[in-house]
Amino acid sequence: MMAQEQERGPDQGADLLSLYQEIILDHGKSPRNAGAVEHHTCKSDGKNPMCGDKVCVTAAVDDSGAITDIRFDGKGCAISIASASMMTEAVKGLTAEDAAKVFAGVRTLCTEEVEPDQVRAELGPELGGRIDRLVALSGVRQFPVRVKCATLPWHTLMACLEGRDSATSERSSAAQKSA
Amino acid sequence: MTVTALAADAKAPRPFDIDSVRADFPILSREIHGKPLVYLDSAASAQKPQAVIDVLRYQYEHEYANVHRGAYWLSETLTGKYEAARETVRAFLNARSDREIVFTKGATEAINLVAATFGQSLGEGDEIVITGLEHHSNIVPWQLLRDQTGAVLKVVPVAPDGDVPLHDIEAAITDKTKLVAVAHVSNVLGTILPVKDIAKAAHAVGAKVLLDGCQAVVHQTVDVQDLDCDFYAFSAHKLYGPNGIGVLYGKEDLLDAMPPYQGGGDMISTVTFERSEWAELPAKFEAGTPPIVPAVGLGAAIDYLTSFDSEARMAHEHAVLRHGMQRLGDIDGLTLVGTCANKTSAISFVLEGAHPHDLATILDRSGICVRAGHHCAQPLMDAYGLTATVRASVGMYTTSQEFDVLAAALEKAKELLL
Numbered sequence: 001m002m003a004q005e006q007e008r009g010p011d012q013g014a015d016l017l018s019l020y021q022e023i024i025l026d027h028g029k030s031p032r033n034a035g036a037v038e039h040h041t042c043k044s045d046g047k048n049p050m051c052g053d054k055v056c057v058t059a060a061v062d063d064s065g066a067i068t069d070i071r072f073d074g075k076g077c078a079i080s081i082a083s084a085s086m087m088t089e090a091v092k093g094l095t096a097e098d099a100a101k102v103f104a105g106v107r108t109l110c111t112e113e114v115e116p117d118q119v120r121a122e123l124g125p126e127l128g129g130r131i132d133r134l135v136a137l138s139g140v141r142q143f144p145v146r147v148k149c150a151t152l153p154w155h156t157l158m159a160c161l162e163g164r165d166s167a168t169s170e171r172s173s174a175a176q177k178s179a
Numbered sequence: 180m181t182v183t184a185l186a187a188d189a190k191a192p193r194p195f196d197i198d199s200v201r202a203d204f205p206i207l208s209r210e211i212h213g214k215p216l217v218y219l220d221s222a223a224s225a226q227k228p229q230a231v232i233d234v235l236r237y238q239y240e241h242e243y244a245n246v247h248r249g250a251y252w253l254s255e256t257l258t259g260k261y262e263a264a265r266e267t268v269r270a271f272l273n274a275r276s277d278r279e280i281v282f283t284k285g286a287t288e289a290i291n292l293v294a295a296t297f298g299q300s301l302g303e304g305d306e307i308v309i310t311g312l313e314h315h316s317n318i319v320p321w322q323l324l325r326d327q328t329g330a331v332l333k334v335v336p337v338a339p340d341g342d343v344p345l346h347d348i349e350a351a352i353t354d355k356t357k358l359v360a361v362a363h364v365s366n367v368l369g370t371i372l373p374v375k376d377i378a379k380a381a382h383a384v385g386a387k388v389l390l391d392g393c394q395a396v397v398h399q400t401v402d403v404q405d406l407d408c409d410f411y412a413f414s415a416h417k418l419y420g421p422n423g424i425g426v427l428y429g430k431e432d433l434l435d436a437m438p439p440y441q442g443g444g445d446m447i448s449t450v451t452f453e454r455s456e457w458a459e460l461p462a463k464f465e466a467g468t469p470p471i472v473p474a475v476g477l478g479a480a481i482d483y484l485t486s487f488d489s490e491a492r493m494a495h496e497h498a499v500l501r502h503g504m505q506r507l508g509d510i511d512g513l514t515l516v517g518t519c520a521n522k523t524s525a526i527s528f529v530l531e532g533a534h535p536h537d538l539a540t541i542l543d544r545s546g547i548c549v550r551a552g553h554h555c556a557q558p559l560m561d562a563y564g565l566t567a568t569v570r571a572s573v574g575m576y577t578t579s580q581e582f583d584v585l586a587a588a589l590e591k592a593k594e595l596l597l
Contacts, residue, residue: 016544020537020595029532051536052553052566075566077534078596143540 019139019146020078023086028078033071033088040069046156048148048169053077055084057156065095070157077149083137084153090130096161102130103154109138110150195491201576203228203483214546217581221574222366222394222525223550225419227480234479235421238472246471247445247462261471264478265461271481272411272428273402278460279434281427282469286393287316289412289427290360292464293389294320296437297358297410303329305357308386310348310372311337311562312365315555317391321360330357337562341368341517348373349380356386363395363411367554367570368517369500369525371399378407387433393417397574398496398523400489403428415473419575420480424473427464434460441466484575492575499573500524503582507571510589512597516568527554527568530589533596535567541592547585 036043040058047054055074062068070092072084087106091099105119109131116135120128140146148169159167201207204226209216218226238260244253246261262277269277283289298320301307307321311334325332335351337343343361352359359381363374378388389410395401396413403411410429416422429437439446439457443466448456457463484492503526508515512531530538539551550570553560560566571585 013544016541016595019540025596050552052557052560053536054566077536079537146536146540149536 015139015142019143021136021139023133023136024078024082024139027082027085031072031081031085033085034073035071036073037069037071042160042163044156044160044165044167046074046152046159046167046169048076048080048152050148050169051077053080053149053152055080055153055156057084057153057160059157059160061096061161065097067091067094067096067099067161072153072156074153076152077146079137079140079146079149080152083134083150086133086137087153087157090134091157094127094130098127099161100158101127102134103151103158105131106134106137106154107151109135110140110147113141192488193486195487195495197495197576197578200487201578203230204576205229205232207576211546211548212544214544217545217547217584218574219571219577219581219585220548220550221397221577222417222570222572224416224422225397225574226576227421228419228483230483231420231476231479235472235476238475243472245468257471257475260475260478261469264474267478267481268426271396271401271485272426273404274428275404276431279428279431281429281434281461281464282474283412283425283427283464284423284470285416285425286391286412286414287425289410289425290316290389290391291320292427292440293410293412293429294324296440296464297387297433298324298328299438301328301330301357304355305330306333306353306355307331308333308335308348308351308356308359308361308381310335310343310361312341312343312368312370312556312559313360313362314366314391314393315557317360317362317389318558321358331355334558337368337370337559338519340519341365341370342519342521343370343372345373345376345380348377352380352384352386354384356381356384358387358389360389360391362391362393363401364392364398364523365517365525365556365559366394367525367527367556367559367568368519369394369522369527369572370517370519371395371521371523373521374408375406378409382407394524398493400493409433415477415480418477418480419484421473421476424470424477426477431460434464439466440464443467445469487575496524496573496575496577499577499579499582500526502579503571503573503585506582506586507589510586510593512593513589516563516565523573525570525572527570529565529568530593533592535569537596538569538589538592541595542585542588545584545588545591547588549585 037058037060041061043058045056053076057072060069070088105123137150140150152169155167206226246258265277265280268280333351335348381388387409390408392411392413414425446466448458516527535551552567
């Protein structure tokens with residue numbers, strides 16, 4: 001694997017620029033929906049044991065099952081904060097089930113060599129548009145150790161919506177991929 | 180060249196010439212992402228010189244069998260080398276006897292061994308004193324022991340500059356103290372603790388002293404008799420040796436009095452279904468087939484390290500450290516974590532607005548390996564109000580120029596991130 005990486009040659013700047021795209025840096029520096037939902041119906045703490053990063057997700061879910069409000073609080077790298085920030089924007093108004101589908105799409109983007117349009121198509125017309133900004137996270141593909149940074153907020157959201165009070169970057173739902 | 184010839188050469192004094200040292204470490208000539216490797220993570224694990232790699236390969240190719248068992252030439256030969264490695268370690272630490280040198284799978288196991296055996300002598304209310312800068316491997320075993328025995332774990336806080344003042348440690352040691360377990364050198368901050376004085380203070384109340392020497396053996400001259408410590412633990416892989424092996428030094432009378440750690444082959448003299456009798460030291464603590472070839476590799480690593488003029492080697496490492504502190508300290512927005520004078524080998528820092536993991540990823544693309552994270556010292560991070568730092572650490576092969584490369588790459592990372 002090292003040999004392959006070496007063979008990728010002197011173009012090492014390009015994948016860094018794809019990882020740290022403008023939108024990632026923007027959300028990383030100025031996260032949206034930071035803080036806690038005052039009247040939340042669920043709350044979960046997530047942590048990445050490898051680096052000690054933490055994220056706390058609070059959400060309010062109404063009687064119809066829709067996420068009416070969601071916020072996050074945490075310390076982390078640009079990737080995890082940007083992912084959390086964009087996540088809160090992407091899942092507001094969705095049910096837990098649909099949020100899980102969006103997460104599945106995000107995880108595919110982060111771990112597999114797929115075209116964003118394919119992921120959009122799989123999510124269908126209603127959810128497909130939710131991943132527009134999240135496509136920027138796909139830069140982590142070239143950085144396997146950083147995939148967990150991108151997925152930690154999502155694991156924490158899933159735990160939150162499922163009523164678990166904690167999550168780690170090591171734990172995912174049934175489909176445990178490299179993320 | 181045969182291994183015997185290599186060993187003979189190793190005894191000849193060798194001047195510390197950085198270019199020839201670097202040439203001894205094959206990995207240092209490779210590139211990462213098209214850039215020359217700048218390896219600044221020796222505190223996590225050090226690279227291996229050709230002399231160590233050759234020995235490992237030679238053993239597996241030419242002289243491999245189990246030890247302490249076979250009445251045949253191969254086994255006898257390797258047993259001889261395994262025990263010779265123990266003698267090499269004894270001399271390296273200046274222990275009185277090779278009976279005091281126990282091979283473990285690493286420093287973590289060495290500390291756990293003491294917790295599981297010596298620890299059985301502790302009871303409710305007995306105190307274990309550690310410091311705020313300990314590695315998890317010198318915290319968690321004592322928490323487990325505390326929970327089993329009702330002992331009390333006392334933590335001496337770290338000062339803002341990374342020092343742990345001796346008088347604070349002395350003040351924490353009381354008549355109830357049974358063990359003082361501290362790092363000789365901090366893996367995060369590089370702080371050198373005054374372990375000889377700590378041992379004096381501990382012994383004054385009858386307590387024993389365990390030193391986590393993982394970082395210290397690499398950068399200091401360690402004499403366990405002079406330090407008068409009761410236990411000393413280190414790992415080979417940070418000392419330019421193979422991984423999978425470490426050392427517990429223990430004073431012979433203590434090791435003799437301690438119960439065995441694990442049961443199995445090699446650690447017994449006789450076994451019946453009714454009862455068993457333990458083997459003599461150090462075999463009593465080496466149940467099962469030990470890491471045979473790694474032990475021989477550790478011996479080769481110590482031979483390699485000690486083949487150099489140690490004053491010159493340490494002076495080089497210190498000069499590189501000072502240069503690194505200077506270069507990094509000059510970067511706008513960068514804060515050094517751990518700046519006290521009694522410091523060696525490791526530089527931790529944070530850069531305002533840039534998370535350590537983002538920095539490590541970006542630096543990696545410039546061929547630079549640094550550690551980012553909590554360094555297995557979360558309580559220390561908490562004390563500084565941090566979740567993570569970047570750590571650049573110095574090995575014998577590290578150059579000042581590599582810190583120039585790091586400083587330049589950090590400036591470029593700022594352009595990308597900030």
